[in-house]
Structure formats: C-alpha cells, structure tokens
Amino acid sequence: MTQTAQGSAVTLRDVAREAGVSVATASRALSPGVRNVRASARDRIMAAADKLGYRPNLTAQATSKGTTRTIAVVVSDIEHPYYSAIAQGVIEGAGPAGLIVTIAGSGYGAEDDLAVVRALRGLSPQMIILTGGGHGASASQDKLTEELRLYEARGGRVVAVGQDDLPFDTVVLGHRSGAAQLAELLAERGYTHPLLLGPATESTNAAEWERGFIEAAKASGIDIRDSDIHRSPITRDGAHALISRLARHGLRDADLIVAASDVMAIGAMTALRESGMEPGEHIGLAGFGNVVGAEDVTPELTTVELNLAAAGAAAVQLGLEAGTRRLRHINAEPILRESTPPRLFAH
Amino acid sequence: MTQTAQGSAVTLRDVAREAGVSVATASRALSPGVRNVRASARDRIMAAADKLGYRPNLTAQATSKGTTRTIAVVVSDIEHPYYSAIAQGVIEGAGPAGLIVTIAGSGYGAEDDLAVVRALRGLSPQMIILTGGGHGASASQDKLTEELRLYEARGGRVVAVGQDDLPFDTVVLGHRSGAAQLAELLAERGYTHPLLLGPATESTNAAEWERGFIEAAKASGIDIRDSDIHRSPITRDGAHALISRLARHGLRDADLIVAASDVMAIGAMTALRESGMEPGEHIGLAGFGNVVGAEDVTPELTTVELNLAAAGAAAVQLGLEAGTRRLRHINAEPILRESTPPRLFAH
DNA sequence: CTGAAAGCGCTTACAG
DNA sequence: CTGAAAGCGCTTACAG
Incomplete structure (x- = not known):
C-alpha cells in the first residue's frame, strides 16, 4: 500500500477551491457557531462540501484546537453489565451535545486505570469519565490523580462515577444508602444471619456497600462479624467457586447471602443449587x-x-458545565423479589 | 478557563531542549522501530522525556502520519453481551500490538452504522471493526460500503465480524452451521414442532441462523412453516412481550421455542413461566x-x-495483516442443557 | 465579511 | 547519526 492512497482524501482546501473562497472562510462556514460569513458564501461552501463528500479531519482539528469533540469513558471490564449500563447512559447524555463517546477498557486495578488514562490523554478527548469505582489509597492512585490533573490543566474535564475518592466532579452512587435500605428491609423480613460476599479487589464502591449494610444491620439488631464476610473475584465464576467451596463445608447458620453485585449473586445462586440447597427456600439471596x-x-x-444509566447521563452534564469538585447524588432503591421471601419466624 | 492552561503541556520541543538535541532527533529516539539515533543521545532523550513527564500528543501524530494507533469497534448496543464479548476479544487481540481500542455504539440499523463510521473516519483510527451483523441490501448499506471504501483509500483497514455481506475482510461466525447442528441435536432429542423467535430488524446474522436451522430441521423430517416464525425486538423485553402474547392465545402444538439469542430466550423463559408453563418441562427452549x-x-x-472473544481477536489479526476480502471462519458448537430435555416419545 | 499568515505538535524526506 | 525545513489538515488572531 503506497502513501499515495492518502492523497485521495478530500480536504478543506479542496472544498475552498470548489467554492472559490479561501480555506479560512471555508473553515468558518463549516464550524458551527461562527456567524461571520456571508450567507451566499456559506451556501456555496456547504454545497461544495456536500458535493465532494468532505469529512473534516477530527485529529487535525484536535491538534489545532487542542481538543476533540469526544468523551472517553474508562471502564474496568466492558463485559460487566455494571459498566455497560453506565456507558449506555453516557452515550444517551452525549448525543444531544453532539459528542462522540469512546469506551476504553482497563482492568480492576488503579495501575490499569492509570495506563489507560495515559494513553487517552494523548487522544485529547474533551472529557474523561472514570467509572472504576475507586481503588483506595495507593501510589498508583496518587499517580492517577496526578495524571488527571495534568489533563485538566490542558483544558480537559474529568468526572468520576462511583464514590467520591477522587478529587474531581463526581456522580455519587448509592452503594451505601442502597445497601443500608436493603439491610433494613431484609431484617424486617426476618433474616438474622447474613453472610456478605464482596470483591477480592480493593474497591471503594464495595467498601461503601459493605459499610452501609453492616451499619444498618447492626441498627436492626443484627451483628455481622468479620468471619461472615467473604471475598471472591468480582465475577460470576468467582462467586460460584467461592460459594461452592463454602457450601461443601456447610454454610453454618447463615440464612442469607448478600452479594456486592448481581453477577456474583447469580453465580452464588447456581452454586447453591448445585450443592443441593434451594435459593430463596433454604437460604435467602440478594444482589x-x-x-x-x-x-x-x-x-x-x-x-x-x-440507576446507572441516569448516573452516566449525569456525568456528562457535570462535565459539560464548568465547576470543580461537585458531588451529584443518584438515589438507589432496593427491590425485593422472590429470592428473599419473608422468613417464617420474623421478629 | 483561559487558553493559557494549554501552555502547561510538555511538548516534544521541551524534551529536545532538555536533552540538547533537535526535535527531529527527539522524535526519532521516541518512535519505536527507528534505529538511527546514537545510543547516548537516545538515552539522554529518554531521560528527559521521563523527567518532564512527556506524553506524545496522539492527535498531532495522527495529523502528521495520517493515522492513529487505535482500533475502533462499532457495536449496535453496548449493553448487549453479544457485542461486549466481541469487544473483549478485540481488546485482548489489540493489547500485544500496542493498540488502543475504542468502542462506539450505534444502533441496529445500517444508517446508524453509517453515522458512526462517518464520525469515526474523522478520528483516523488504524482499523475499524464492524460487528453489526449485517443489515441486508439497502441504500444505507450501499452508502456505508462507500464510506468504508473511502476510509480504506486513506489507508485504513476495515474488518467485519458476523456474516460476509460486506466486501471487506470478514470473520465469519457460525450462525448457520451452529443453528444447523442445534436443529439436528434437538430433532434427535425428539422435538417435532419448533417455533422460531427471530429479531424484527433486518439482520444477516439472524437470516443465516434461521436458514441453518430450517434446512437442518427439514433434513431431519421437521417442516417449519412461515407461521412458525415470529419476530420481536432483539431484547429481553421484546421477546418477553411477544411470548407472553403468544402464550395467551395458546402456543398451539409447539414443543420447542428456539430464539436467535440467549437474551431473547431468557426473556421468553420468564414469559412462559409467568404464563403457567414450565420451561423445559412443558416446552423446550433454546437460545x-x-x-x-x-x-x-x-x-x-x-x-x-x-466463540465471540476468539472472533474479536481474529478480527484484529486480519486487520493487522495486509490483504483484501479474506474470510476467516470461527466454529460454533451447540451446548445442550436442561432447557431441552429429551422428549418422552423420541422417534 | 474575507484572506494571508502563523501556529497546533508531530513526522520525515533531504542534505549533510 | 543529525538538523533545518517542509508538511499533515485544520483554526484563528490580525489586518484589511
């Protein structure tokens, strides 16, 4: 493939020539929100662009303007529905603003986010949305913050979705309040011995979930000991393996398993059934x-x-407005279904 | 926010100055695969870049080189696991090559793909991977092809994942052969009256699936009439609504529902149960x-x-090698589980 | 309202 | 191996 292929691209210069104006005016006519071009000239330019099939070179625009009309969202795992739901919300929020959204997958560690953000910065998106859920304090986390600050200094906007452990605008999700409400309702239904199933990786989202549940349970008279808290990879298979193992040794007196995500809960559900226990009947299960x-x-x-999609859309809004370190809360609400029927001897 | 913020970015010029060389040598030292820089100079340049926290401006590189070390994958719906699985495969395939992958969501129509590809072209990715699954012949489809040809003419690579109805390199999925194998196995299990549940939107993937199933069923002595084929939106809710409605009017003599996707099958499963039928027992169900x-x-x-992840990785490989209009087949294999137990009076 | 010119940050023949 | 210069496609003061 020769470099000549390159030559076939229609450029602004071509449009300008076709319309009989300079590239400067062609540029003005084509950029939205610029008024100072005579109507007749504008029309000729538009027509020429159309006729030639002109498509502006966004990267050239970017090197000239220093930014791209693009939102980059960083997710830990694109296969996890938690992230796709947020991403979908971002897409819906970005559409009206005419922004393209781009999704980049990292991994579950702060260093993964760091690597992706480094690469992303070079692409000069207008906004970076982090959805990783927080990694706790660490050297990588500090480097990540530093990297993002540099990006901001160049005019970029950064918004986090999850907990407020990054010093940027944040859409705060209801991990804590949602888990607390869930604990209350389950206590009302008569559960007394919950077992918690959290992620093995550091996650502020999960930490808040855990704290919310434990505190509210305690207020309802249910004490959750450290030995009641288990951790596995934050996947269907991870939870499945853990619960299978636990079930083999007997689940002691637990009457409820509460998982940090639905995906994990579903893996646990299958593991329970394979171990001869009927979820909901022998033991309650919540995700x-x-x-x-x-x-x-x-x-x-x-x-x-x-309300993940709403959170994604809210993140775009935050990013579009100027401001720093604002928190926007999205409410969570428990949904009781068949997997946690009322226990017989509810207090 | 003032434009001056821009000034704080570390540029190649800064690195060159720090190392005491020209930008040209600095550029050479920093670009992988370029040998002609004295080792001592290279070391000084690397050190300077490191010290200053230099991050190359990828969009500037792109306007200079005409391309970006980026793979863009276009998906119809990021929330659908079919697409996330392919995307995950692409990410895995792209990693070793040092390429960033970017995911853009479109929608289920050819015109949606078209709009996204138009926007994407401006970002000059090195490769565009289409996963939409084919939209059949149409004016939009022709325009899409034309747009992609222009992109190719500029040096871009395009690869499709799904069926071979686009004139580009394609990773062909086993919709047809997989469905055919499934039909044979289900016939062996004694099913005689399948009802097909396909997508309402035009899709070559689904058309192949349908054809594969019908032909193999016929070979096994099972005749599928047009009235046995139903269509709904390609979502959990779409299938749920359709099967609920069908169940209300009675499912006639059907002993099996075969859906074009697992997500639809799962929606159907719930609908059946809500209608008082036990999936697997009263009626078989396959996704x-x-x-x-x-x-x-x-x-x-x-x-x-x-084998969607394998397909995603294969797409990257195809795109990395030179060539045109090559087809790469990925095998599909049926997995029989409890939802289609052997019928009592198997022939 | 318009054009000539400088500039964005980088790459790459070209000539040493 | 290295530097000065031209170029990638676009934008935007600046001066009319």
Missing part, C-alpha cells in the same frame, strides 16, 4: 445493581437499583 | 450465543457457543 438478568433467574433476584 | 447468564437461569439454557 446489587439490578442488572439485566436479575429478574430472569429463578427465583427472581432481590437487588438494589442503582 | 443462541452462550452468553454470560445462560447457565444461571433455571432450567439451564441450551444454546450455541459462538
């Missing part, structure tokens, strides 16, 4: 997030609706 | 794709493994 699929398992899964 | 969740519903869902 978190109200992800697609939660109401299609049997029994239907009790969970907490996080 | 397609072996998506996360398929083995976590009750009964576990019979489906066809499409």
Whole structure:
C-alpha cells in the first residue's frame, strides 16, 4: 500500500477551491457557531462540501484546537453489565451535545486505570469519565490523580462515577444508602444471619456497600462479624467457586447471602443449587445493581437499583458545565423479589 | 478557563531542549522501530522525556502520519453481551500490538452504522471493526460500503465480524452451521414442532441462523412453516412481550421455542413461566450465543457457543495483516442443557 | 465579511 | 547519526 492512497482524501482546501473562497472562510462556514460569513458564501461552501463528500479531519482539528469533540469513558471490564449500563447512559447524555463517546477498557486495578488514562490523554478527548469505582489509597492512585490533573490543566474535564475518592466532579452512587435500605428491609423480613460476599479487589464502591449494610444491620439488631464476610473475584465464576467451596463445608447458620453485585449473586445462586440447597427456600439471596438478568433467574433476584444509566447521563452534564469538585447524588432503591421471601419466624 | 492552561503541556520541543538535541532527533529516539539515533543521545532523550513527564500528543501524530494507533469497534448496543464479548476479544487481540481500542455504539440499523463510521473516519483510527451483523441490501448499506471504501483509500483497514455481506475482510461466525447442528441435536432429542423467535430488524446474522436451522430441521423430517416464525425486538423485553402474547392465545402444538439469542430466550423463559408453563418441562427452549447468564437461569439454557472473544481477536489479526476480502471462519458448537430435555416419545 | 499568515505538535524526506 | 525545513489538515488572531 503506497502513501499515495492518502492523497485521495478530500480536504478543506479542496472544498475552498470548489467554492472559490479561501480555506479560512471555508473553515468558518463549516464550524458551527461562527456567524461571520456571508450567507451566499456559506451556501456555496456547504454545497461544495456536500458535493465532494468532505469529512473534516477530527485529529487535525484536535491538534489545532487542542481538543476533540469526544468523551472517553474508562471502564474496568466492558463485559460487566455494571459498566455497560453506565456507558449506555453516557452515550444517551452525549448525543444531544453532539459528542462522540469512546469506551476504553482497563482492568480492576488503579495501575490499569492509570495506563489507560495515559494513553487517552494523548487522544485529547474533551472529557474523561472514570467509572472504576475507586481503588483506595495507593501510589498508583496518587499517580492517577496526578495524571488527571495534568489533563485538566490542558483544558480537559474529568468526572468520576462511583464514590467520591477522587478529587474531581463526581456522580455519587448509592452503594451505601442502597445497601443500608436493603439491610433494613431484609431484617424486617426476618433474616438474622447474613453472610456478605464482596470483591477480592480493593474497591471503594464495595467498601461503601459493605459499610452501609453492616451499619444498618447492626441498627436492626443484627451483628455481622468479620468471619461472615467473604471475598471472591468480582465475577460470576468467582462467586460460584467461592460459594461452592463454602457450601461443601456447610454454610453454618447463615440464612442469607448478600452479594456486592448481581453477577456474583447469580453465580452464588447456581452454586447453591448445585450443592443441593434451594435459593430463596433454604437460604435467602440478594444482589446489587439490578442488572439485566436479575429478574430472569429463578427465583427472581432481590437487588438494589442503582440507576446507572441516569448516573452516566449525569456525568456528562457535570462535565459539560464548568465547576470543580461537585458531588451529584443518584438515589438507589432496593427491590425485593422472590429470592428473599419473608422468613417464617420474623421478629 | 483561559487558553493559557494549554501552555502547561510538555511538548516534544521541551524534551529536545532538555536533552540538547533537535526535535527531529527527539522524535526519532521516541518512535519505536527507528534505529538511527546514537545510543547516548537516545538515552539522554529518554531521560528527559521521563523527567518532564512527556506524553506524545496522539492527535498531532495522527495529523502528521495520517493515522492513529487505535482500533475502533462499532457495536449496535453496548449493553448487549453479544457485542461486549466481541469487544473483549478485540481488546485482548489489540493489547500485544500496542493498540488502543475504542468502542462506539450505534444502533441496529445500517444508517446508524453509517453515522458512526462517518464520525469515526474523522478520528483516523488504524482499523475499524464492524460487528453489526449485517443489515441486508439497502441504500444505507450501499452508502456505508462507500464510506468504508473511502476510509480504506486513506489507508485504513476495515474488518467485519458476523456474516460476509460486506466486501471487506470478514470473520465469519457460525450462525448457520451452529443453528444447523442445534436443529439436528434437538430433532434427535425428539422435538417435532419448533417455533422460531427471530429479531424484527433486518439482520444477516439472524437470516443465516434461521436458514441453518430450517434446512437442518427439514433434513431431519421437521417442516417449519412461515407461521412458525415470529419476530420481536432483539431484547429481553421484546421477546418477553411477544411470548407472553403468544402464550395467551395458546402456543398451539409447539414443543420447542428456539430464539436467535440467549437474551431473547431468557426473556421468553420468564414469559412462559409467568404464563403457567414450565420451561423445559412443558416446552423446550433454546437460545443462541452462550452468553454470560445462560447457565444461571433455571432450567439451564441450551444454546450455541459462538466463540465471540476468539472472533474479536481474529478480527484484529486480519486487520493487522495486509490483504483484501479474506474470510476467516470461527466454529460454533451447540451446548445442550436442561432447557431441552429429551422428549418422552423420541422417534 | 474575507484572506494571508502563523501556529497546533508531530513526522520525515533531504542534505549533510 | 543529525538538523533545518517542509508538511499533515485544520483554526484563528490580525489586518484589511
């Protein structure tokens, strides 16, 4: 393939020539929001652009303007519905503003986010939305913050979705309040011995979820000990393996498993059944997030609706307005379904 | 925010000055695969870049080189696990080559793909991977092809994942052969009256799936009439609504529902149960794709493994090698599970 | 309202 | 191996 292929691209210069104006005026006529071009000239230019099939070179615009009409969203795992739901919200929010959204997958560690943000910065998006959910304090986290600050200094906007452990605009999700409400309702239904199933990786989202649940449980008279808290990879298979193992040794007196995500809860559900226990009947089961699929398992899964799409859209709004370090809260609400029926001897 | 913020960015010029060389040498030292720089100079330049926290401006590189070290994958719906699985495969395939992958969501029509590709072209990715699954012949489809040809003419690579109805390199998925194998196995299990549940939107993937199933069924002595084929939106809710309606009027003599995707099958499963029929027991149920969740519903869902991640990785490989209009086939394999138990009076 | 010119940050023949 | 210069496609003061 020769470099000549390059030559076939229609450029602004071509449009200008066709319309009989300078590239400067052609540029003005074609950029939205610029008024100072005579109507007749504008029309000729538009027509020429159309006729030639002109498509502006966005990267050239970017090197000239220093930014691109693009939103980059960083997710830990594109296959996890938690992230796709947020991404979908971002897309919906970006559409009206005429912004293209671009999704980049990282991984579950702060260093993963860091690597992706480094690469992304070079692409000069107008906004970077982080959805990783927080990694706690660490050297990588500090470097990530520093990298993002540099990006901001160049005029970029950064917004986080999750918890407020990054010093930027943040859409705060209801991991804590949602988990607390869930704990209260489950206590009312008569559950007394919950077992918590959290992620093995550091996650501020999960930490808030855990704290919210434990505190509210305590207020309802339920004490959750450290030995009641288990951790596995934040996937269907991770939870499945853990619960299978636990079930083999007996689940002691637990009457409820509460997972940090629906995906994990669903893996646990299958593991329970394979171990001869009927979820809902022998032991209650609750998830978190109200992800697609939660109401299609049997029994239907009790969970907490996080309103992820709304959060994604809100992140775009925050990023579009000027401001710093603002927090925007999105409410969560528990949804009780068949997997946590009222216990017989409710107090 | 003033434009001066821009000034704080570290540029190649800064690195060159720090190292005491020209920008040209600095550029050479920093670009991988370029040998002609004295080792000592290279070391000084690397050190300077490191010290200053230099991050190359990828958009500037792009306007200079005409391309970006980026792969753009176009998906119809990021929330659909079919697409996230392919995207995950692309990410895995792109990593070793040092390419960033960017995911853009479109919609289910050819005109949606067209709009996204237009926007994407401006970002000059090195490769565009289309996963839409084919839209059949139409004016939009022709325009899409034309747009992609222009992109190719500028040196870009395009690869499709799905069926071979686009005149570009294609990773062909086993919709047809997978569906055919499934039909044979289900016939062996004694099913005689399948009802097909396909997507309402035009899709070559689905058309192949349908043809594969019908032909193989016929070979096994099962005749599928037009009235046995139903269509709904390609979502959980779409299938749920359709099957609910059908169940109300009675499902006639159908002993099996075969859906074009697992997500649809899972929606159908819930609808059946809500209508008082036990999936697997009263009526068999099969999906397609072996998506996360398929083995976590009750009964576990019979489906066809499409090896989507492998397909995504294969697409990257195709795009990295030179060549045109090559077809690469990825095998599909049926997975029989509890949702299609052997019928009592199998022939 | 318009054009000539300088500039965005980088790459790459070209000539040493 | 290295530097000065031209160029990538666009934008935007500046001066009419």
